Amino acid sequence: MSRAPLPLSLPRALLVAVTALLGSAQAAQTPAEAAVTQRVEALLHRMTLDEKIGQLTQLGAGTPGPNKETTDDLIRAGKAGSVLWTINSADIERMQRVAVKESRLGIPLLFGFDVIHGYKNVFPVPLGMAATWDPALVERAQAMAAKESWVSGVNWTFSPMVDIARDARWGRIVEGAGEDTFLGIAMARAQVLGFQGPKLGTPERVLASVKHFAAYGAADGGRDYDSVYVPEVQLRNVYLPPFQAAIDAGSGTVMSAYMTLNDVPASGNAWLLRDLLRQEMGFKGFVISDAWAVHSLRVHGYASDEVDAAARGLRGGVSMDMGSNTYLKHLPGLVKAGKLPIKVVDDMVREVLTVKVQMGLFERPYGDPARKDAVLNDPAHRAATRVAAQKSIVLLRNEGGALPLKAGLKRIAVIGPLADSAEDIKGSWTLEAAGAAVSVLEGVRARWPQATVDFVRGGDMQRAYPLPWDAEQGKPAPSLMPAAEMAAEQARAVQAAQQAEAVVMVLGERANMSGEAASTSDLRLGGNQQALLEAVVATGKPVVLVLLNGRPLDISWAAEHVPAIVEAWFPGTEGGNAIADVLSGAVNPGGKLPVSWPRSTGHAPVYYNHNRTHADETDPKFTSRYANLTSKPLYPFGFGLSYTSFRYSDMKLDRAAIPSGGRLQVSVTVENTGAVAGDEVVQLYVHQRSGSAARPVRELKGFQRVTLAAGAKQTLSFTLGPDELKFWSPVTRRWGVEPGRFDVWAGGDSGATLHGEFAVQAK
Numbered sequence: 001m002s003r004a005p006l007p008l009s010l011p012r013a014l015l016v017a018v019t020a021l022l023g024s025a026q027a028a029q030t031p032a033e034a035a036v037t038q039r040v041e042a043l044l045h046r047m048t049l050d051e052k053i054g055q056l057t058q059l060g061a062g063t064p065g066p067n068k069e070t071t072d073d074l075i076r077a078g079k080a081g082s083v084l085w086t087i088n089s090a091d092i093e094r095m096q097r098v099a100v101k102e103s104r105l106g107i108p109l110l111f112g113f114d115v116i117h118g119y120k121n122v123f124p125v126p127l128g129m130a131a132t133w134d135p136a137l138v139e140r141a142q143a144m145a146a147k148e149s150w151v152s153g154v155n156w157t158f159s160p161m162v163d164i165a166r167d168a169r170w171g172r173i174v175e176g177a178g179e180d181t182f183l184g185i186a187m188a189r190a191q192v193l194g195f196q197g198p199k200l201g202t203p204e205r206v207l208a209s210v211k212h213f214a215a216y217g218a219a220d221g222g223r224d225y226d227s228v229y230v231p232e233v234q235l236r237n238v239y240l241p242p243f244q245a246a247i248d249a250g251s252g253t254v255m256s257a258y259m260t261l262n263d264v265p266a267s268g269n270a271w272l273l274r275d276l277l278r279q280e281m282g283f284k285g286f287v288i289s290d291a292w293a294v295h296s297l298r299v300h301g302y303a304s305d306e307v308d309a310a311a312r313g314l315r316g317g318v319s320m321d322m323g324s325n326t327y328l329k330h331l332p333g334l335v336k337a338g339k340l341p342i343k344v345v346d347d348m349v350r351e352v353l354t355v356k357v358q359m360g361l362f363e364r365p366y367g368d369p370a371r372k373d374a375v376l377n378d379p380a381h382r383a384a385t386r387v388a389a390q391k392s393i394v395l396l397r398n399e400g401g402a403l404p405l406k407a408g409l410k411r412i413a414v415i416g417p418l419a420d421s422a423e424d425i426k427g428s429w430t431l432e433a434a435g436a437a438v439s440v441l442e443g444v445r446a447r448w449p450q451a452t453v454d455f456v457r458g459g460d461m462q463r464a465y466p467l468p469w470d471a472e473q474g475k476p477a478p479s480l481m482p483a484a485e486m487a488a489e490q491a492r493a494v495q496a497a498q499q500a501e502a503v504v505m506v507l508g509e510r511a512n513m514s515g516e517a518a519s520t521s522d523l524r525l526g527g528n529q530q531a532l533l534e535a536v537v538a539t540g541k542p543v544v545l546v547l548l549n550g551r552p553l554d555i556s557w558a559a560e561h562v563p564a565i566v567e568a569w570f571p572g573t574e575g576g577n578a579i580a581d582v583l584s585g586a587v588n589p590g591g592k593l594p595v596s597w598p599r600s601t602g603h604a605p606v607y608y609n610h611n612r613t614h615a616d617e618t619d620p621k622f623t624s625r626y627a628n629l630t631s632k633p634l635y636p637f638g639f640g641l642s643y644t645s646f647r648y649s650d651m652k653l654d655r656a657a658i659p660s661g662g663r664l665q666v667s668v669t670v671e672n673t674g675a676v677a678g679d680e681v682v683q684l685y686v687h688q689r690s691g692s693a694a695r696p697v698r699e700l701k702g703f704q705r706v707t708l709a710a711g712a713k714q715t716l717s718f719t720l721g722p723d724e725l726k727f728w729s730p731v732t733r734r735w736g737v738e739p740g741r742f743d744v745w746a747g748g749d750s751g752a753t754l755h756g757e758f759a760v761q762a763k
Contacts, residue, residue, distance in 0.1 A: 040353045043105065044346060047078075049332055051105060052349045054079035056320050057328045058112065058288065061086035061095075066329045071095065078103045079328060081320060081352055082110040082156070082288075087431050089369050092153030100365050108356065108365035110207065112156040112288075116175060116429040117141075119148035121381040121573050122437065125427040125514075125550055126161065126187075128392040128569030130177035130594035131640075133681040133705050135190035141388055142194025144381050146206045151375045152432070153367035155359070156207040158255060158288075160191035162242035163212060167605035168598055169222030171518030174427065174550030174570070176217065177242070178594030179607045179637065182700040184242035192249035200252050200358040207359060209288060210246035211255035214272060215239040219259060222604065224519045227260050233693070236728040236735075244281055252285040252355045256318055258293050265300045267293035268309075273317025286319035286351035295324035306330055311340055319348040376432065382573060389571035389578030391679070394591040395564075395641040402542055402563035404585025404643060405502050411452045413496040414441050415536060416506035417460050417527070418548045425548060427570025428515035436573055440506045440546060443576030447584050454500065458493035458536075459486045461510065461527035486528050490535055497539045504583065505536060506546045511570060514550025523554040523601040530557065537561055546579055552597045559634055567593075585643060590679025590705065592640040592749065596633035603629065608637040608750040609696040617697070638683050638700070638749035644674025644710065648682075648747050648754045657759040660737045663721035664758060668746040670706065671713035681705045684718045685745045685752055691738040692731040698750055701725075720744070725760065 029037060044052075059071055059080045074080050075098045083095055092111050099109045117123045123141045124131075132138065142160075149157060162184055165173040177187035188210065195208040215235055219226040230239065243254070256273060257266035266272055267289045277283045294313035295306065303309035310330035313321065321327040334340035356362070368375075375381075395403070405412075418424050422437040438446075445453045460481040481489065497503045507529045512518065524530065534557070537543050544564040547553065548571075558565055566589070568579050581587040598604045615622050625631040647670070654665040670682050684702035688695040702718035725737045739762045745752040 036354060036357050039357050040350055043107070043353055044349060046105060047349070049335060051078040052345050053327055053331045055081035055107065055349050055352045057325065058082040058084055058320050058322045060084060060323045061091065066325055072098050075099050075109065076102050078105060080109060082112055084112040084323065087113055087152060087154055089153045089367065089372060093366055093369060096153070096365050108361040110156045110356070111154050112158060113154050113431065114159065114429050115145050115149050115154065115157040115431065116159050117427065118145050118385065118430070118572060119152065120376040120432040120436065121148065121385050122426045122430050123385050123388045123572045124392040125174050125570045126176055127174050127178060127550060127594060128571060129388065130183060130187050131394055131569065131591040132388065132391040133183070133592050133703055134391060135186045137388060137391060138187060138190040139194040141384060142191050143205070144384060146195045147204045148376050148381070149206050150204050151368040151372045153369070154206065155361070155367070156209065157195055158209045158211060159195065160188055160208065160246065161211050162188040162246055163217030164239050164242065165217040166607040167222035168523055168552040168595070169520055169601070169604055170217060170219060171224050171515050171520070172217070174514040179596060180594065180609065180700050181238050181241050183594055185245040188242040188246040189249045192246045192251045196250055196252065199250060200355065201360040207252045207355065209253040209255045210243055210251045212257035212290060213243060213254050213266065213277060214257065215261060216257040216259060222519050224517055225258050229262055233728060233730040247281055247283050252359070254283060254285065254287050256287055256289050256293060258290050258296065260300060265297050265302045267318055268297045268302055268312040268316035270316045278317070285355050286348070287317055288320045289313065289318045289322045291322045292324040294318055294321045294326045307334065310334060314340065314344055314348060319351050385572045386574035386578050389575050390581055390587045392569055392571060392591050393578065393582050393589045394567040394593055395589040396567050396635055397559060397562065397565040398641050399563045403544060403583060405544070405583050407584065409448055409451050409501050411454070411500045412444060412448060413500035413503045414444050414453055414455045414506065415458045415493045415496060415503060417457050418508060418510070419506035420455060424511045425570060425575040426511065426572055427550060428511050438574055438576035440504070440576045440579050443580035444504060446577065447580035454496045456493040456496045457489055458532045459489045459528035461529055490528060490532050493532060494535050494539060497536045497541050500541060503536060503541050503543045504546060505533060505543060506548060507533060508547045508549035508553065521601065523552065523598065523604065525553060533558060533562070544583060552595055554600050556599050556634060588643045588676060588678040590640065590642060590681065592638050592681045593635055596637045597635035599629060599634045606633050609699050611694045612697055636750045638681070642678040642680070644672055644676050644678040646680045646748060647671045647673050651746055651754050651756045653756050653758050655758070657761050659763050660739060660760055661722055661763065663719055665717055665719060666744055666756065667715055667717045668754065669713055669715045670708070672708035672710055675710050677707065677709045679705055679707050680748060682716050683747060683749065683752060685750060686720065686724070687743040688738070689741045689743065691740050692729045695727065698745065
């Protein structure tokens with residue numbers, strides 16, 4: 001059947017009834033908001049119970065329904081609000097036409113997928129994008145990803161992930177902005193604005209879903225999906241602010257997390273999803289569960305069975321069930337039996353319909369397949385991935401000016417199991433980009449066309465657990481090369497290094513070794529990579545170590561023995577070219593670490609903004625919290641070298657004291673004291689010396705990435721006010737700026753030494 005679109009205005013009699021029902025709440029709305037509400041209420045008034053529950057259901061494309069129905073049959077019956085697990089544009093358009101033209105009410109579908117760091121044109125993984133310290137660049141990148149998604153028919157992305165991650169063992173550290181709340185706030189805001197634009201319904205943008213609510217990154221032992229125990233003070237001061245930034249930027253949806261938070265599953269936690277998220281934090285969109293998370297309330301031992309899981313999920317505040325059909329199967333019976341008030345269902349349906357109306361889906365339900373090829377192959381998009389990759393690269397070590405490599409090299413050895421991989425260089429969660437990326441080997445050969453570039457794999461590495469399945473053999477695929485082949489490869493690598501003028505070693509992780517279900521108990525280089533590295537370094541030839549990875553790894557040996565170390569993350573489509581740009585000096589690296597770098601697996605978790613211990617850490621007699629290892633990271637948060645050098649000076653505060661609600665300006669001068677132009681990320685840190693609770697030794701409260709010509713200097717200004725100085729006190733149980741003395745530092749990483757101080761006075 002087909003039908004005309006729902007009119008924007010209500011029939012007069014119904015309008016009177018709806019207005020009376022809404023009362024003062026609608027009266028407080030703007031005219032635009034009231035129009036949306038009227039449209040939603042008119043539609044809700046016409047819906048059957050099955051159609052309402054359909055809007056709370058996200059189907060898996062191709063997954064049979066509760067009674068073996070096809071996806072199209074369920075859509076036609078109005079039993080679907082969204083579909084996931086497909087990026088096939090023809091299938092998406094067909095299903096959307098079924099929803100719009102053949103269902104009774106013609107409500108369009110949301111098509112969701114994890115568009116994390118690009119659609120066809122792949123940008124660096126989010127941890128790498130955070131290493132740019134450039135929110136404007138991140139916003140532009142996600143706007144391009146949104147455009148590519150939208151024309152293809154995917155109108156909803158399950159991104160950004162804004163979980164703070166302090167433990168490198170956690171696989172999903174690769175998907176976020178690292179360990180710092182302030183940097184996380186900036187990246188969360190930029191990504192939401194990139195995906196959605198300034199408001200829902202911005203043309204050629206998609207719906208964002210900030211995830212995973214909340215504190216998912218604090219899992220025990222860095223083990224994915226494991227329990228989280230976080231005191232409220234840490235939850236509010238560390239983990240929630242990036243979510244608040246995403247909500248304030250307009251994120252239309254929030255994804256609930258898999259794990260239990262303080263023994264209550266996050267996807268059935270009414271305090272978390274209703275009291276905190278909606279009431280306190282002011283979230284106005286709808287909540288989507290993570291895949292099968294509502295069904296898993298039973299697995300947690302929280303719900304007694306699937307029926308109870310459906311009730312607890314909805315009552316807990318999950319608007320839409322992802323993939324499990326738990327709502328679809330069990331909510332009708334619960335309502336009909338009087339065990340679940342229809343108002344609870346209606347309230348959730350309102351949330352979903354409101355977002356769909358705000359997005360303009362009723363007017364623009366389809367993507368733009370006619371323009372898909374042109375948009376996905378836009379040269380500007382691919383060029384942007386190269387710039388982003390260049391800016392994300394962090395130079396960790398450069399002893400004796402080992403980099404940049406000379407332009408006139410005649411023979412280069414490129415060694416490592418990742419060096420020729422055009423797939424792994426993109427990282428996890430890539431969609432329509434198969435075969436489209438540039439490997440490091442290709443990048444080096446393009447940058448040094450006159451040189452002989454010898455490639456030797458050198459060995460292999462352990463893959464992520466669970467191991468890839470070998471369908472032909474019916475068992476897990478082998479994780480390592482046979483020992484004899486490994487030894488032969490390593491010997492070939494040593495020979496190639498001996499014949500070369502310079503060696504580029506590409507080591508780290510495969511794409512599937514970071515991300516979801518890829519936590520690890522061992523941060524060391526897998527397989528024979530460490531032995532390979534040591535054997536090649538022993539040749540005495542100049543060696544550059546390029547890391548492809550989604551987390552900090554144990555490179556303590558390399559930090560002492562390898563002249564140059566380049567952290568490239570998983571840099572995306574143009575990654576190989578961007579890495580070669582940096583190795584050659586065509587680009588001066590300016591990325592900075594968004595994480596503190598642990599010295600070993602046992603050193604994790606490590607983060608800079610910890611509280612003071614009982615001893616004065618500035619005292620030379622203070623050694624470590626460990627008896628056998630310094631507590632200081634291998635490389636500090638915010639660290640990154642350059643082919644030039646920078647000097648900080650002349651810190652000025654425009655006042656010595658401010659009232660608790662006041663603001664002050666901090667200015668600092670940074671000078672490029674080297675011979676080439678370069679980027680520096682100027683960072684501002686503060687510490688409150690005393691208050692109602694102990695405060696971290698330092699907290700990032702400002703940063704700016706600037707480009708300076710050789711010999712140039714620039715004075716930068718930062719504002720410190722209530723947003724930067726407030727914290728949630730476990731004593732007063734509220735947010736506030738407390739009177740006291742504050743330290744402020746400026747510099748190029750979290751160990752900045754240029755210092756000032758000021759006071760906050762009681763009003």
